[in-house]
Every structure is written in structure tokens, then in C-alpha cells.
Amino acid sequence: MGSRVSQSPDLCWPKSCSDGVEDRYSWNPDLAWSVLQVKQTVKPVQPILPETPKPENHTRFVCLSDTHSKTNGLSVPQGDVLLHAGDFSNVGLPRDIEKFNAFLGSLPHPVKVVIAGNHDLTFDLDSYDETFKRFGHPRKFDCVEVKSLLTNCIYLEDEETSVLGFRIYGSPWQPVFCDWAFNLKRGEPLREKWNKIPAGVDILMTHGPPVGHGDKSKYGDTRTGCVDLLHTVQTRVKPKYHVFGHIHEGYGVTTDGFTTYINASTCTVQYQPTNAPIIFDLPNS
Numbered sequence: 262m263g264s265r266v267s268q269s270p271d272l273c274w275p276k277s278c279s280d281g282v283e284d285r286y287s288w289n290p291d292l293a294w295s296v297l298q299v300k301q302t303v304k305p306v307q308p309i310l311p312e313t314p315k316p317e318n319h320t321r322f323v324c325l326s327d328t329h330s331k332t333n334g335l336s337v338p339q340g341d342v343l344l345h346a347g348d349f350s351n352v353g354l355p356r357d358i359e360k361f362n363a364f365l366g367s368l369p370h371p372v373k374v375v376i377a378g379n380h381d382l383t384f385d386l387d388s389y390d391e392t393f394k395r396f397g398h399p400r401k402f403d404c405v406e407v408k409s410l411l412t413n414c415i416y417l418e419d420e421e422t423s424v425l426g427f428r429i430y431g432s433p434w435q436p437v438f439c440d441w442a443f444n445l446k447r448g449e450p451l452r453e454k455w456n457k458i459p460a461g462v463d464i465l466m467t468h469g470p471p472v473g474h475g476d477k478s479k480y481g482d483t484r485t486g487c488v489d490l491l492h493t494v495q496t497r498v499k500p501k502y503h504v505f506g507h508i509h510e511g512y513g514v515t516t517d518g519f520t521t522y523i524n525a526s527t528c529t530v531q532y533q534p535t536n537a538p539i540i541f542d543l544p545n546s
């Protein structure tokens with residue numbers, strides 16, 4: 262881990278990557294990180310405590326992810342905007358979506374923005390033809406109907422919304438992981454999705470982490486994050502905040518000196534919903 266704070270995150274990439282990442286690095290996050298970490302800054306950040314008063318003329322964001330239907334009794338701090346970075350269910354069953362929607366409805370936050378994750382099977386129409394059998398759904402549910410159960414939030418799927426003057430973009434995709442929902446191969450297939458993210462959004466929400474931030478797997482010291490996602494974030498999009506989950510054991514906050522990276526996984530690796538929601542404040546524009 263470096264300690265240098267840079268204001269130009271694109272300088273953290275070798276010149277050869279100015280047009281994109283070579284496939285041998287895209288496909289191998291450990292190899293990529295072994296080269297990148299020399300120039301990269303990864304500093305831990307202490308998140309704000311819920312009792313900290315919000316500064317004047319600021320908007321307070323509260324981040325959750327990977328709640329996996331374990332929202333009973335979950336304590337969610339006050340704020341203006343609630344962000345949930347996917348895996349709100351276990352396998353996307355309609356009753357779990359209804360439960361999650363009721364949970365959202367019970368929260369006082371004026372705006373809630375949600376993306377799906379690999380566990381939310383009914384939200385990925387293309388893979389559901391196959392996943393509903395493999396994950397033991399009692400029958401094939403109508404994905405459009407199931408999605409329509411989620412009424413108490415703004416749901417983003419490769420799209421942007423504007424909330425209280427802030428630009429937020431959300432995308433559910435992650436590198437192939439046992440053929441769940443929204444899985445894509447590393448390299449070109451994921452790059453195509455990241456190329457849709459407009460430059461200059463304030464907050465980027467993805468289900469999976471970028472390489473190097475909140476992406477270390479419980480299986481040894483290996484990296485699971487997407488190399489092309491970090492490249493997109495640092496060299497083109499440059500959001501103030503990047504919020505994600507997926508790798509429960511990567512819960513926490515880091516910065517590269519420009520973008521703050523939040524792995525907001527509420528559930529631990531043992532699927533216990535004990536990680537506190539993560540809060541940040543942004544000055545109003």
C-alpha cells in the first residue's frame with residue numbers, strides 16, 4: 262500500500278494503458294495489481310459515525326449492500342439518500358423482493374437508489390432462463406413482474422439518475438463468479454459495460470469492486486476486483502465516490518487520493534448482517 266496522495270488518478274497507470282488495459286492484465290487481477298500497486302495509493306478511510314452532525318449545505322448518503330434478505334432489525338442511520346449496491350436477496354424470489362421493498366418503504370430517507378447483484382437472479386432476464394432451475398426456484402417467475410415489485414426506490418441498471426443535484430450511475434455487472442446473475446467475462450465484455458458510464462458522475466454504484474479496493478478474497482491474498490473497472494474509474498469517470506459490495510470480506514473504505522471507494526457489504530462472509538451502514542456527506546452544488 263502506498264501513502265502518496267495523488268490528485269491525478271490517471272497517473273497511477275502505466276503509459277501503455279492510456280488507451281485501455283491489456284487482456285493479460287484484465288484477465289488476471291493479481292498480476293495486474295502486482296504491477297499497479299507500485300504507483301497506486303490505497304489509504305484506509307475512517308467513515309463518519311452516525312451521530313456526527315451533518316455539516317450545513319451538505320447531503321448525507323447512507324450506503325448498504327449485500328443485505329441478502331437479512332433486514333429484520335437492521336439499524337440504518339438517518340440521511341438524505343440511501344444507496345444499496347446489490348444482493349438485496351438470496352436468489353431473487355418474489356417474496357424476498359417484496360420484503361426488501363417493504364424494508365425500503367419503512368426507512369425515512371427521502372431518496373433511495375438501488376442496483377441489483379449476482380444473487381438477484383430475477384433481475385437478470387437473460388441468465389434467468391438457466392439460473393431459475395439451478396438455484397431451485399419452484400417455477401420460472403416473470404422477471405418483469407418481479408422487478409415491478411421494487412417500487413420504493415430508483416432502480417438503476419446501466420443508467421444514470423440525478424438526485425438532489427448529484428449525478429449517480431449504477432451497474433450490476435461483475436466478473437464471472439459461478440454463473441450467477443449479471444456475470445460477464447473479464448476483458449472486453451465488462452469493458453463494454455464500463456464504457457457506458459458517463460464521465461464526471463458524482464457517485465458510481467457497481468455491485469462488484471474494482472481491483473485494489475475492498476476486493477481481497479477470503480481465499481488467501483487474492484484479488485477479485487475488476488481491472489478494467491478501476492481503469493475506467495481512475496482515467497475517465499473520476500467519481501467522488503464509488504460504492505459497491507459483492508466481496509463481503511472487503512467491507513470498508515479506502516481512497517486513492519481522488520475517489521473514495523466504499524465496500525458497503527452489510528453481511529459478513531458468514532452472511533451475518535453485522536457490518537454497519539457507511540455514511541458520507543457531499544457539499545450541495
Ligand SMILES: [Zn+2]
Binds near residue numbers: 507
Ligand atoms: Zn453478497
